[in-house]
Structures are given as structure tokens and as C-alpha cells.
Amino acid sequence: MKPVVAVVGRPNVGKSTLVNRIAQTSDAIVHESRGVTRDRSYHDAEWNGREFTLVDTGGIESYKSEDVFSAPIRDQALAAAEEACAILFVVDGTTGITEEDETVARILKRVRKPVFLLVNKLDNPDREDERLWEFYSLGVGDPLPVSALHGHGTGDLLDEVVALFPDEDELENDTPDDGALSIAIIGRPNAGKSSLFNKMIGSDRSIVSDVAGTTRDAIDTVVEHAGKLYRMVDTAGIRKKSTVYENIEYYSMVRGLRAIDRADVALLVIDSSTGMTEQDQKVANLAIERGCALVILLNKWDLLTSDNEREHVMESVARRLTLAPWANVLRISALTGRSIDKIWALADSAAAARATRVSTSALNRLLTDMREFGHTVVDGKRRLRMHYVTQTGTKPPTFTFFVNHTDLVSDSYRRYIENRMREAFGFKGTPIRLRFRKKEQRDDKGDK
Incomplete structure (x- = not known):
């Protein structure tokens, strides 16, 4: 499982440029206007042989209201802190400290995660000391001069960040080798993941043990079904409400990413009342990119009352699932229990295919x-x-x-x-x- 590094900060300080520099890609949107990065973006990165996931928390922007910054900035910064091994707090060295910067700093001072204060856009190393002093007042550590555009200072930064990661052996050995098949239930908030989880480990199942997972305060539940062990890998909202922010999209996506990294099979839960959305497609692609077996579960199928509604849902799946026409699709209802028992066989089949060896x-x-x-x-x-x-x-x-x-x-x-x-x-x-x-x-x- 890869460590997570989160990039936070107000709009237009150069977060996406920094992400592109570290991940050695150009797929993060870069534009000289506020709030361009509205969707969270996830990037595979590597430094000195250590792989990690870089999360750009774009979209931390102010709203023109009396409660100017609190909600969006607080939610994003706290959600980033939940899962990250390290947080890169980016500010703009050419404009100085703003009220938004101070808001983010106040939040980060309350979290117990390493924070690197990066003063960006300092493109002239000879004059960088002139602009650093005022940023000490943010109170989140020593400001580090960087130029995301030119790469100045990023190498030394990554040396320090990677040094904070757990040992690779520790990550590899975190999940016990008990022969259980690891299953992650993933999907958008409110698609029915919690209901499905509870139904699958219901009273007719034998709960064997609770095993601490790699995610802080996440619990993997091991259950037995038909004489076989399954580890239900914790994802957002399944086990318990650890914070009031857990249902926001960013938090769900990061938790889903980490669960996928630890799973053999991903069960993608889709809300049939809305059909397969672009966000569902993104989650499916994350599982595919990470080499996870995939089963598509159309939940709340019992709510569809007409053939037109059912056809619309199936058409949305065919349109969105072009990268995975090989995935099994099952119509279920976590509420009524419809077809829940069929999920185990599909998970077994997908896992067996994933382990196939051809002469x-x-x-x-x-x-x-x-x-x-x-x-x-x-x-x-x-x-x-x-x-x-x-x-x-x-x-x-x-x-x-x-x-x-x-x-x-x-x-x-x-x-x-x-x-x-x-x-x-x-x-x-x-x-x-x-x-x-x-x-x-x-x-x-x-x-x-």
C-alpha cells in the first residue's frame, strides 16, 4: 500500500504546478485563475525508489459570504490530514500571507501530521530570504523556498518527505497472511456501501476477528462464508463515523484509494436511482489502474419501477464502463437482500481470474x-x-x-x-x- 502525500492551500498558489513537477506529469490542470482545480486529483509519484500517492486538494476556494472561508477550507484541510503521511502546505511567496493562508494554518496546527510549509514562486534563489521571514508568523514550522515552475527546492523537499514514510517491509506485512480474500467496497457517498457491508457480515455470518488495518482507526473485518475467509477492507463510512467530515467526496476517494491498494477484489457500488456517473467511472478506473479485480453492483435496483428506468441504468453502465467490459455486473438491493449471496461467488471468480497463470x-x-x-x-x-x-x-x-x-x-x-x-x-x-x-x-x- 502506498503512502499518501496531500497538497493543500488556497487557489492559485501553484499546487497543480507542484503536483505536475513531483509526479513528472502534466495532467493536473494549471491556469492563472482561482479555483480551476475543482475535482480532487490523484497521481502516482516516486522518489529515490519509494512510490507514493500524491493528492491535489484543488478547490479550496473562498465563497463571497459572511462565513468567508471556514467550510470549504476546513473540510479540505482536515480531510487531507486524515489519511496523509505528510502534508505540503503551499503559499504564494510573491503575494505574502492572506487571510485564507492563516485559516489553513490554524487548522493544520491542530492536526498531528508532519506539515511542510512551502513558499512557492520564489524563482530567484538569491533573493528568497527576503520573502521568507513573514511566513514564520503562520506558526506551522520553518518556511521552505521552492519554485514549482523551475523545480528549485523540490529535490531536498522530497528527500525529507520520503524519509517520513514507514518502512516498505512494514507496509507489506501490515495485512496478516491468513489466506483470506481481501474485498473492498468502494463507490460514491450514499450509494449504499454501509448497508451492503452490514448485510454481507450480517447475523448469518460468522465474524472471525477484527484486524487493525493500515489506515489509522480503520478496521478490517474478517468473516467466514461457506467455509472460506474474507477480509472486508475498510473504506469511507463503512465502519464508523470517525469525523464529521467523512462523507465529503475527497475523504471518500482517499479512503477508497487506500482500500483498493490493499484489496484483491473491489466491489463498486452504484446507486441505480441515478445510474453510473462520471465519478463512478473515475473510481472504477482507479481500481483498474491499481490492478484490482472488479465487480459492479447496481444497488437500489428495487427502486426502479419501469423498463425505461432499468434500460437507462444499463445504458449508463455500458457507456461509462468502456475500460472494463470484462467486469461482471450484478443487480442488487442491500435493503431487501436481493442477490447479496451471489456477490461472494462473483468475488471468488474475479479473484481466481486475477491469479490466473497461462503456460x-x-x-x-x-x-x-x-x-x-x-x-x-x-x-x-x-x-x-x-x-x-x-x-x-x-x-x-x-x-x-x-x-x-x-x-x-x-x-x-x-x-x-x-x-x-x-x-x-x-x-x-x-x-x-x-x-x-x-x-x-x-x-x-x-x-x-
């Missing part, structure tokens, strides 16, 4: 078949040739293809190969990974 001979028979009867990619005089394939990992199944030109492998050709592999070997309920490596061809004339 090298079977893979290369399929490869021979694709070479003879399938299409390939041609670019001028260059033709893509796939020489060999082998499985290089499980959970999820990962396959490495040795080809002559890796740059000829287009997204559409990747989809074609994945579809052929799923036709041949199944993989129902799990993502698979396809890697392509260049196979060097020996030339008798030029190779010595």
Missing part, C-alpha cells in the same frame, strides 16, 4: 494463430512482428511481448490483442497488463 506454450500458440490469421500494423516499409510472449506476473495477469518495433504498437492494436487473449483464456472480472519489449535482431554482417 508459455499456450500463449505462443495463440501468438502463432494471430500471426497467421490476425491483422498487424504497418508503417511504410516497417511491419510489426511479434516474436514471442510469456507471462511475467499475476494479480493482475501480466504478459510481455517481444516485438521488433515497440512504437508500432498502437492503442487499437493493444485492444485487439487483449480481446483475443480474453477470448482464449477468459480473465473475466480482472484487468490484464500487456508489456511490449524490443527484441533485437542479429545481423550477420553488422553484428560482431
Whole structure:
């Protein structure tokens, strides 16, 4: 499970630019206006061999009301503190301290998490000391000069941040190896996750033990069903209301991320009364990116009274689930208990597919078949040739293809190969990974 680092601060101080710099990406929106980043963004990052999740808490903005800053800033800063190993508090060195900065600082002083006060936009190292002194008055530690735009100061910062992470062995060994299948119930707030959890571990189940999870104050519940152990991995709102802020979208997403990292199978709960939304799609994609098996549960199906309503929901799933047409979809009602018992078998099936190992001979028979009867990619005089394939990992199944030109492998050709592999070997309920490596061809004339 990856440590979480949260980036907080008022709008337009350079949070997204800093995120792009640390994550070495450009997918965080950067614009010179307030409040551009309205959705929380989650990025995989790495420094000195340590991987972590970087969370941009964009959207901390003031509202023109008498209660100027309190609600949005308090909620975001406290939610960030709940899950982070470290908090990067970003301020603007060119404008000085604002009332919004002071509000965030007051909140962060009450949380027991390491806070790094980053004075951003100090692009001239020779004059940075002139702008640092006033930020000591925020009372959250020594201000550190950085330039997210040019990268100045970020390396030293990351050295200190990574040093705070738990040992990797400690993270790996946090979940007991008792043979239980880890299941995370994920989804948007109010989709029915708590009701489903309670129904699945109801009085007809044998609760074996409560095991402390990696998330502070989170509890994983181990239950027995049909003679098999399952660890229900804690996600937002399932176990207890640890804070009054737990139902806000940011907190749910971070808790969901951490649960997915510890789970074998993710149960994505969707509110059938609204259909599959863009936010549901984002949560599904997070599970897929992290290699988690996936089962889609259409909860509150009993509330749909017409064929038109039911068709609308199924159409929304087909439209939003283009990255995972392989996921099983089950119509349930956590309230009435409809189809709840079927979930266990689907979770087992998805987990088995995620652990599938295919022999090298079977893979290369399929490869021979694709070479003879399938299409390939041609670019001028260059033709893509796939020489060999082998499985290089499980959970999820990962396959490495040795080809002559890796740059000829287009997204559409990747989809074609994945579809052929799923036709041949199944993989129902799990993502698979396809890697392509260049196979060097020996030339008798030029190779010595």
C-alpha cells in the first residue's frame, strides 16, 4: 500500500504546478485563475525508489459570504490530514500571507501530521530570504523556498518527505497472511456501501476477528462464508463515523484509494436511482489502474419501477464502463437482500481470474494463430512482428511481448490483442497488463 502525500492551500498558489513537477506529469490542470482545480486529483509519484500517492486538494476556494472561508477550507484541510503521511502546505511567496493562508494554518496546527510549509514562486534563489521571514508568523514550522515552475527546492523537499514514510517491509506485512480474500467496497457517498457491508457480515455470518488495518482507526473485518475467509477492507463510512467530515467526496476517494491498494477484489457500488456517473467511472478506473479485480453492483435496483428506468441504468453502465467490459455486473438491493449471496461467488471468480497463470506454450500458440490469421500494423516499409510472449506476473495477469518495433504498437492494436487473449483464456472480472519489449535482431554482417 502506498503512502499518501496531500497538497493543500488556497487557489492559485501553484499546487497543480507542484503536483505536475513531483509526479513528472502534466495532467493536473494549471491556469492563472482561482479555483480551476475543482475535482480532487490523484497521481502516482516516486522518489529515490519509494512510490507514493500524491493528492491535489484543488478547490479550496473562498465563497463571497459572511462565513468567508471556514467550510470549504476546513473540510479540505482536515480531510487531507486524515489519511496523509505528510502534508505540503503551499503559499504564494510573491503575494505574502492572506487571510485564507492563516485559516489553513490554524487548522493544520491542530492536526498531528508532519506539515511542510512551502513558499512557492520564489524563482530567484538569491533573493528568497527576503520573502521568507513573514511566513514564520503562520506558526506551522520553518518556511521552505521552492519554485514549482523551475523545480528549485523540490529535490531536498522530497528527500525529507520520503524519509517520513514507514518502512516498505512494514507496509507489506501490515495485512496478516491468513489466506483470506481481501474485498473492498468502494463507490460514491450514499450509494449504499454501509448497508451492503452490514448485510454481507450480517447475523448469518460468522465474524472471525477484527484486524487493525493500515489506515489509522480503520478496521478490517474478517468473516467466514461457506467455509472460506474474507477480509472486508475498510473504506469511507463503512465502519464508523470517525469525523464529521467523512462523507465529503475527497475523504471518500482517499479512503477508497487506500482500500483498493490493499484489496484483491473491489466491489463498486452504484446507486441505480441515478445510474453510473462520471465519478463512478473515475473510481472504477482507479481500481483498474491499481490492478484490482472488479465487480459492479447496481444497488437500489428495487427502486426502479419501469423498463425505461432499468434500460437507462444499463445504458449508463455500458457507456461509462468502456475500460472494463470484462467486469461482471450484478443487480442488487442491500435493503431487501436481493442477490447479496451471489456477490461472494462473483468475488471468488474475479479473484481466481486475477491469479490466473497461462503456460508459455499456450500463449505462443495463440501468438502463432494471430500471426497467421490476425491483422498487424504497418508503417511504410516497417511491419510489426511479434516474436514471442510469456507471462511475467499475476494479480493482475501480466504478459510481455517481444516485438521488433515497440512504437508500432498502437492503442487499437493493444485492444485487439487483449480481446483475443480474453477470448482464449477468459480473465473475466480482472484487468490484464500487456508489456511490449524490443527484441533485437542479429545481423550477420553488422553484428560482431
